[in-house]
Amino acid sequence: MNGRIFGTFVATALAVAGLAQAQAQTRVQAQAQAQPPAQPPAAPQVPPPAGQELSALARLDPRASGIEDLAPEAAPGQTSGRAPGKVPERGAGQGAISLRLALSQPVPFRVFMLDDPPRLVMDFREVAFDGIDPAAIDRSAHVTALRWGAFHPGWSRLVAELDAPYVVASAWQETAPTRINVSLVPSDAAGLAAAARAHDSEATAGPWALPAPAVIPAPHPRQDGSRPLRVLIDPGHGGLDPGAEAGGLSEAPLVLAFALQLRDLLIRAGMDVQMTRAEDVFVPLDTRVSVARAWGADLMLSVHADAIAEGEAHGATVYLLGAAAAAAGHTAEELAARHDRDDLLAGVDLDGHDDEVAGVLMDLARAETGPRSDRLAQALAARLKAAGLRMHRHPVQRADFTVLKAPDIPSVLLELGFLSSQEDRARLADPAWRERMAQAVLGALDDWGAADAAEARLLRQ
Known part of the structure; x- marks a missing residue:
């Protein structure tokens, strides 16, 4: 993925998040005009993730989410067609990989690739993955490991390890309902390395920059008689x-x-x-x-x-x-x-x-x-x-x-x-x-x- 596409993903995600908020506000106003005042139902109380003092987090719906293999030359949305629960041998019939994450609300996000080993990385601001087993959505034969969780304060991260080089073909967020879609296509080592280098040039600026490294005091030096014991x-x-x-x-x-x-x-x-x-x-x-x-x-x-x-x-x-x-x-x-x-x-x-x-x-x-x-x-x-x-x-x-x-x-x-x-x-x-x-x-x-x-x-x- 080149730097221009990467920047487009980020800008699109931020814009979609703002658009979804405006659309939600319009729907609420329209409903208020069409219906007489009524006692609102009690909102479900969802506890925040352990160790986080945050509210209004986007939450993943595992039942509507998934990572699946697409048949070679398949149209978007067409899976490999294997029987439910049957996992093909890893590396067999390498085609595209489709990832969809169903969320409770839009969030800014970014997508990038890393090599050695091949990995898809997604950062969100912020998605609560607590209590959900990654295996619940991983149905791809080419994803060798999937993990997620808090990255640093205000950010969460998903990492999918892959069995071969892939690059991002497309990534977008839709809002009715909210879903992030990512499509990966097979590549080679050189293509993946180029995609990883494009990320390196974008990753150290703006809201995606990592926090400053912690200051670690130097080890206590061995005494040499220059100070009291x-x-x-x-x-x-x-x-x-x-x-x-x-x-x-x-x-x-x-x-x-x-x-x-x-x-x-x-x-x-x-x-x-x-x-x-x-x-x-x-x-x-x-x-x-x-x-x-x-x-x-x-x-x-x-x-x-x-x-x-x-x-x-x-x-x-x-x-x-x-x-x-x-x-x-x-x-x-x-x-x-x-x-x-x-x-x-x-x-x-x-x-x-x-x-x-x-x-x-x-x-x-x-x-x-x-x-x-x-x-x-x-x-x-x-x-x-x-x-x-x-x-x-x-x-x-x-x-x-x-x-x-x-x-x-x-x-x-x-x-x-x-x-x-x-x-x-x-x-x-x-x-x-x-x-x-x-x-x-x-x-x-x-x-x-x-x-x-x-x-x-x-x-x-």
């Missing part, structure tokens, strides 16, 4: 989720108190600090990760103090994302499972969170982030040991904690101790011990931040 502290649990409980103590308020103390220390040292919660409120696990990513954190430090029901465990532990090693026993797996179960009990739906494709993409991102997280965990373990703080016999472990799953942010979970251990409970309640722990964490973040920045600068050279 951005630390996201994540105190575990909170609100209706108290976390572990033992000896009259609850995990949520204990780790919050430590996190606030650590926050103040890091800020005084010149770091930028944000927290997932700074009061006793519940924050879902996925939201905690989202907070870190939205803020552009350089690292995420989740703080916990769990308990185990069986066995004995004490001392601080640093966790990385990954499968628990056999040497660490089942403790890591149990703790990770309980954190997810806490979200379920708080009313968070965890279904659909593990998508296979997304998982592959995140694994690729973690190829860089993973080693950085490993170095952060080792820096924490080294500083805690140097400060004489009691650590678990396996000081660095792996577990499938949800809060460690940010693919682009180095993340670790620091288990301050175990509330199931009387010794650890005494340490967690001691302000002097908490100060030593906070100082050790500050030292580890300083060490890691300097080494990570040096690596970033080296990679950029």
Whole structure:
């Protein structure tokens, strides 16, 4: 279809829409003069499509609409004559294709072709297709797929994928009743490509222009020491989720108190600090990760103090994302499972969170982030040991904690101790011990931040 024909389609559609409105107004006036006043019947209430705040949309009548194959050399309106419901083999007896859309009212529209693969595209202002199955009108053997729906605000679109090159022979809108008719005729690859190029020259101006592209912020750059380190502290649990409980103590308020103390220390040292919660409120696990990513954190430090029901465990532990090693026993797996179960009990739906494709993409991102997280965990373990703080016999472990799953942010979970251990409970309640722990964490973040920045600068050279 050349640019002149394309422009004629658009101008005709706009003119027909205006003419139909004038004709409708004349008919109403004539009826008002010929009939005595009467109580008008109640108009049927048709709800608008979901997610749209529009009125007076044109609606498709599928019973009077259809896409059909015309017999080769057939006159307009003459179909292939096959028995109802029988679909011929695709590509057999290639002839013209007739499309008709019965609408509740006239609308401006445009028709154009695209190639690779061959497609008929129709834009409308605006037709409601909601609730209608495209298969209800597709009776063509040469239409391999048909879809429609909202295009962008105020516009809807229909796309018919074809099994061979076609071009538009004619397109028009009639008004009594309203129906859009399009006729496609077979072409070749060159003809279809020319029709697609004609559309390209018309598509970027006037009412058919696409909206401006959304502004997407640039990815958060890796820190290189040129600005303060951005630390996201994540105190575990909170609100209706108290976390572990033992000896009259609850995990949520204990780790919050430590996190606030650590926050103040890091800020005084010149770091930028944000927290997932700074009061006793519940924050879902996925939201905690989202907070870190939205803020552009350089690292995420989740703080916990769990308990185990069986066995004995004490001392601080640093966790990385990954499968628990056999040497660490089942403790890591149990703790990770309980954190997810806490979200379920708080009313968070965890279904659909593990998508296979997304998982592959995140694994690729973690190829860089993973080693950085490993170095952060080792820096924490080294500083805690140097400060004489009691650590678990396996000081660095792996577990499938949800809060460690940010693919682009180095993340670790620091288990301050175990509330199931009387010794650890005494340490967690001691302000002097908490100060030593906070100082050790500050030292580890300083060490890691300097080494990570040096690596970033080296990679950029």
